[in-house]
Amino acid sequence: MSLPGFFIICMLQSIVAITCGALMMFYTKEVIVLGHGHEIASKLQGSTPHDQLLIQTSESFSGLLLFTIGFVLFMVAFVKDGEFQSFFAKGCVLVHVSMATWRVCFEGKLLGFGHEWLRQALGDIALALSWIFLLVCSWREKYD
Template structure:
């Protein structure tokens, strides 16, 4: 599983990031309405045209960054070095933990606008981080068996 598991995990995470990034860049309004409902989404869009432009630009750049991360994960999937796989997986675990902590301490304060969306995102960050932990445990078990 070592090398093929890393490849599959990178491709899975890449597809999630590429899809999410593309949706954020091109369909952010529709995604907000679908995920938050019309009333709450209207608050997230901003009240003035200037605010709306800034929020839309920010969402587009965030989507572009996420798309670039997905493309990077796609490229990394083809690396064959097992030591790099472990190093990269550990970095991904730390990144997902940092994102969960960020959401708990900062996005939670936006609860009146986002509802309980931050909690769903924290669970998603933990699940994505756990996928890398399972890869590390499996590769460690494979190495020492």
Template sequence: MVFYSKEICVLGHGPKTASKLQGSTPHDQLLIQTSDSFSGLLLFTIGFLVFMVACVKDWEFQSFFAKGCVFLHISMAVWRFYFGRKLEDLAHDWPRHAVGDIALATSWLFFLVYLWREKYD
């Protein structure tokens, strides 16, 4: 993600929007690259956290974690609906991203249903 940020941006948003999102001055480009680096670090940390939670055998804690993830993904979808669509450069992408957030929340809901079924069977 960090090494091919321009190509990924073109793939996700198209060439016209990608050129706008890359920044027009060297200072803007440095800020965007720093932000991308922190985003990559955040994704690694979240993946490591999910891996650690997967190793925990406490069903109550996993249920609590899954509920938090559902809340997080629904919050992101709501944020994209209210604020993401107002950015003119990203306005055409928000429905796809919001559907992705809702799909991720649904996957965590399926996990909660599985935990509930295992608990009460």
């Protein structure tokens, strides 16, 4: 028996990941300005042409990774096995909580990011909560 809502959560997070990944690959500078603001974006773009190329390449590969994750989420959305869905949801919770912890412990100490790490950590926690909500609802249905 598959988990109710699994398909919807996977598809929503897939659409967000694919869109953000594509934007990061092809509109790197605009995404940095949108995410961090003009002041911080100018600091993050590098001072030499070599630095700028390295940073742009790194951002493009990060976008490619995010796009790939979105594509995997899209494929997983069609799996109907309830045990796999539960396992996958628990893994997603672990990944999102780990990312939020990383942002709080390490990115929070970087002076150049301002308070962007807090907004991103709250986003990671919100994504984790969507999976937790799915698991709680499935457990409640299972034991009722």
